[in-house]
Amino acid sequence: MTTTSITQVLPRVLFVKRHAAMGVLGDSFVASTKFEVLKAFESPLPLPEFLADQSHPVSAIIAPVAVPVTADLIRLLPNLRLVVTTSTGVDHVDLVECRRRGISVANAGSSYSEDVADTAVGLLIDVFRRISAANRFVKQRLWPLKGDYPLGSKLGRKRIGIVGLGSIGSMVATRLEAFGCQISYSSRNRKPSFPYHYYVDVHEMAANSDALVICCELNDKTLHLINRDVFAALGKQGVIVNVARGGIIDEGEMVRCLREGEIGGAGLDVFEDEPNVPKELFELDNVVLSPHCAYTSLEGLEQLGKVLVGNIEAFFSNKPLLTPVL
Amino acid sequence: MESIGVLMMCPMSSYLENELQKRFNLLRFWTSPEKSVFLETHRNSIRAVVGNAFAGADAQLINDLPKLEIVSSFSVGLDKIDLGICKDKGIRVTNTPDVLTEDVADLAIGLIIALLRRLCECDRYVRSGKWKQGDFKLTTKFSGKSVGIIGLGRIGTAIAKRAEAFSCPINYYSRTVKPDVAYKYYPTVVDLAKNSDILVVACPLSDETRHIVNRQVMDALGPKGVLINIGRGPHVDEQELVKALTEGRLGGAALDVFEKEPHVPEELFGLENVVLLPHVGSGTVETRNAMADLVVGNLEAHFSGKSLLTPVV
Numbered sequence: 001m002t003t004t005s006i007t008q009v010l011p012r013v014l015f016v017k018r019h020a021a022m023g024v025l026g027d028s029f030v031a032s033t034k035f036e037v038l039k040a041f042e043s044p045l046p047l048p049e050f051l052a053d054q055s056h057p058v059s060a061i062i063a064p065v066a067v068p069v070t071a072d073l074i075r076l077l078p079n080l081r082l083v084v085t086t087s088t089g090v091d092h093v094d095l096v097e098c099r100r101r102g103i104s105v106a107n108a109g110s111s112y113s114e115d116v117a118d119t120a121v122g123l124l125i126d127v128f129r130r131i132s133a134a135n136r137f138v139k140q141r142l143w144p145l146k147g148d149y150p151l152g153s154k155l156g157r158k159r160i161g162i163v164g165l166g167s168i169g170s171m172v173a174t175r176l177e178a179f180g181c182q183i184s185y186s187s188r189n190r191k192p193s194f195p196y197h198y199y200v201d202v203h204e205m206a207a208n209s210d211a212l213v214i215c216c217e218l219n220d221k222t223l224h225l226i227n228r229d230v231f232a233a234l235g236k237q238g239v240i241v242n243v244a245r246g247g248i249i250d251e252g253e254m255v256r257c258l259r260e261g262e263i264g265g266a267g268l269d270v271f272e273d274e275p276n277v278p279k280e281l282f283e284l285d286n287v288v289l290s291p292h293c294a295y296t297s298l299e300g301l302e303q304l305g306k307v308l309v310g311n312i313e314a315f316f317s318n319k320p321l322l323t324p325v326l
Numbered sequence: 327m328e329s330i331g332v333l334m335m336c337p338m339s340s341y342l343e344n345e346l347q348k349r350f351n352l353l354r355f356w357t358s359p360e361k362s363v364f365l366e367t368h369r370n371s372i373r374a375v376v377g378n379a380f381a382g383a384d385a386q387l388i389n390d391l392p393k394l395e396i397v398s399s400f401s402v403g404l405d406k407i408d409l410g411i412c413k414d415k416g417i418r419v420t421n422t423p424d425v426l427t428e429d430v431a432d433l434a435i436g437l438i439i440a441l442l443r444r445l446c447e448c449d450r451y452v453r454s455g456k457w458k459q460g461d462f463k464l465t466t467k468f469s470g471k472s473v474g475i476i477g478l479g480r481i482g483t484a485i486a487k488r489a490e491a492f493s494c495p496i497n498y499y500s501r502t503v504k505p506d507v508a509y510k511y512y513p514t515v516v517d518l519a520k521n522s523d524i525l526v527v528a529c530p531l532s533d534e535t536r537h538i539v540n541r542q543v544m545d546a547l548g549p550k551g552v553l554i555n556i557g558r559g560p561h562v563d564e565q566e567l568v569k570a571l572t573e574g575r576l577g578g579a580a581l582d583v584f585e586k587e588p589h590v591p592e593e594l595f596g597l598e599n600v601v602l603l604p605h606v607g608s609g610t611v612e613t614r615n616a617m618a619d620l621v622v623g624n625l626e627a628h629f630s631g632k633s634l635l636t637p638v639v
Contacts, residue, residue: 020461114469115443118492122439122468129610131436131603132446138602139595143588148337149604154612156428178491179432275457282453289452290445297443297467 011035011316013060014077016047016067019086021301029305030062034313037062051076060084060312068092074101082106082315084308087295088113088168089245090325091218098326106311109323110167112300117171119294120213120243123267124160124176126288127239128153128211133285153237153264156180161209163202163225164216164244165191172213184209187216202226206233211241218245226250231257237264243294246271255280258287269294327629331371333391335381338400342618346376349626355381365390374398374625379558379605380587382406388417396628398621401608402426402481404638405531405558412639419639420624423480425616426608431484433607434526434556437580438473438489440601441552442466442524447598469493474522476515476538477529478504481556485526497522500529515539519546524554531558539563544570552578552599556607559585568593571600582607 013030018041021029030037038058043050051058057079063069064086071094074080083093083105090107098105126132129152137149160176162169162185173183173196184197186205191198199205202225206212212234216222226240226249234240240263242249251272257263258281265286271277274292281287295301310322332350334343346352353372358364365372365387372391375383378400385408388394396418397407404421412419440446443465451462473489474497475482486496486509496509499518503511512518515538519525525547529535539553539562547553553576555562564585570576571594578599584590587605594600608617623635 020464024464114493115467118439118468119443119445122436122443122445125432125436126440126445129433129436129606131433131440131601132449134603134606135440135446135601136450138590138604141595143590143604147588149606149609151609151611151614152606154429154610155432175488175491178488179435180428277452277457288445288449290448291452291457291462293443293448293462293465296462296464298464299467299470301464 009056011059011312012038012054012056013062013312014038014040014051014058015062016040017064019062019064020296021305024298025302025305029301030308032309032313035060035316048076060315062086062308063093065089065092068094069098070094071097074098074103082312084311085325086304086308088166089217091245093325095326103326104315104321104324105326106315106321106323107325108304109307111304111307112295112297113167113171115297115300116168116215116243116294117175119269119290120168120172120215120241120267121175123241123243123269123288123290124211124213124239125155127241127265127267127286128155128158130285132288157182158210159184159208161186161199161202161205161212162196163187163205163212163214163248165194165196166215166217168243169213169215170194172215188221203230203233206230206238207235209234210237211239214240214242214244214248216244216248218247222248224248224250226254228253228257231263234263236262239263239265239267241267243269246274251278258284327626329371330373330629331368331393332374332376332625333368333372335375335377335383338376338378339614339618341615342376342400342621345618345622346625349622350374369393374628376400376621376625377406379403379406383412384408385411388412388415396420396625398624400617400621403531403558405560409639417639418628418634418637420620420634420636421638422617422620423636425620426613427480427484429610429613430481430556430607431488433582433603434481434485434528434554435488435492437554437556437582437601437603438524438526438552439468441554441578441580441599442468442471444598446601471523472497472521473524473526474498474512474518475509475526475528476518476561477527477535477557478507478509479528479530482526482528485528494524515543516546519543519551522547522551524552526554527557527561529557529561531560536560537563539567541566541570544576547576549574550577552576552580555579555581555583557583559583559587564591571597 060082159182165185165187186199267288269290375397383397399421469492473494478498580601582603
């Protein structure tokens with residue numbers, strides 16, 4: 001326990017699960033002179049006992065997606081005043097309960113929006129141009145044996161429908177514009193400051209697109225938003241890229257469509273039940289798979305650390321949160 | 327025109343073969359086991375050669391074909407054609423510029439992201455079941471990194487335009503400064519490599535640019551720098567590249583071209599910081615068809631006395 005004076009104690013921030021960034025950045029990932037980090041993962045005690053063992057209460061929690069902030073968890077933290085997530089998405093936080101108890105919530109903002117947008121574009125190019133499949137072909141020594149690799153599909157002038165035009169979606173759009181793609185989007189609300197064609201209905205956008213890129217948040221309206229009808233509208237040459245949340249796509253239906261050639265390909269960073277990925281996808285060359293790491297560049301995570309620290313420090317100095325959600 | 331002999335050097339596009347067959351007497355060089363006999367048999371009927379990045383028209387072939395009037399290349403690169411002899415003999419040469427610019431530039435960016443963010447390795451990680459044992463390691467961000475382009479022609483410019491959308495500062499090396507260009511010019515490739523995170527080869531292959539990426543350039547690029555080659559294999563000293571990568575002196579490489587395609591140095595297969603492609607820069611259905619249309623269009627124009635569409639010589 002650190003004290004700045006006899007009566008003053010630094011706010012305590014609970015860190016339940018070790019974050020991937022700490023493997024490289026160590027404790028400096030979330031370090032500050034203005035608060036104390038309580039690393040529950042370093043203790044052998046189960047969380048309730050670990051918390052009971054502390055002499056001073058926890059007032060903030062760092063919540064990665066793997067540690068849902070449920071009503072039960074909040075009950076273990078009666079002095080909780082702030083939740084900071086390490087993701088942009090807050091679907092793992094019980095916002096209703098937080099609101100009820102007056103707990104503030106901040107997210108990762110756009111710390112790694114660029115990284116996710118870069119990955120979305122990378123996956124799209126990979127599927128259309130068969131980069132991962134052709135790399136496998138060469139590394140398996142097949143080039144001298146089998147000759148030319150099958151042709152891919154040109155990205156230029158393709159119609160790309162972006163589902164969700166938030167910070168990630170808009171960055172995907174500006175990147176793809178430079179490749180000569182025609183951008184349209186579907187979002188909760190029209191965004192007049194963007195020059196792209198707006199579709200109220202994702203199904204209609206799919207019917208008029210060569211590829212869909214999923215960049216929206218997961219909530220009850222977007223759960224299984226991409227379903228059988230959307231895949232049918234997207235069509236046999238259509239490609240889907242998902243860098244948002246697995247639950248936005250009806251995964252079983254997508255697997256069926258891919259296996260039966262009802263859509264043309266997929267680039268997927270997220271799945272409904274991570275780290276489990278439907279084995280049927282492993283047989284397919286027109287699918288590129290990624291283990292939910294669209295956001296994990298070293299630079300992006302350094303930026304995330306800064307935003308986490310910045311939010312916590314701001315809150316406990318009674319300043320506005322940098323990236324408030326609640 | 328059906329009696330005009332057109333010699334196609336190797337398989338490159340079945341669409342092109344069909345279109346040429348409809349209009350000319352198409353002779354497929356690769357189907358003949360005895361090349362010299364083949365040439366002897368057809369030497370007086372061959373008036374055109376269609377080549378590509380693998381096989382073109384060298385001095386020997388040109389000298390074996392006394393009736394040769396035009397070489398129409400299914401590529402933009404001309405390194406497989408002896409331009410000097412063509413000029414001397416009045417043989418016309420055409421290529422396929424512009425139609426493949428976008429595809430090659432798209433692939434260059436796709437390779438950068440695949441390399442820095444380890445997309446191919448990520449895919450392998452998932453397929454092998456390793457994700458169940460733990461997360462993939464951290465990778466390197468692309469947006470904002472400096473991109474150094476060797477050669478700011480059509481393809482180099484298209485790569486720059488795309489990289490700018492990722493907030494990348496753009497540097498370039500060219501034989502001369504380009505006055506209307508906002509990018510930073512470096513007078514030598516070593517300087518360019520020293521000041522760039524990502525080095526992209528996008529210039530034509532000539533005697534001057536052979537091994538333009540040599541050991542010195544690779545050392546300047548360094549253990550955090552990466553090399554992207556969408557030009558020609560001989561642009562890079564391949565033996566030095568293998569050493570630089572296996573010794574950790576170079577951060578990584580993504581290569582679409584090699585010195586002796588389809589041969590790729592064995593040592594590269596096991597490296598996770600290397601992406602290898604089988605020369606697919608222009609490899610889309612749309613672009614190969616557009617290239618084929620240009621080849622056919624140029625030949626038709628020539629043999630009906632009209633202006634060539636995309637002449638080089």
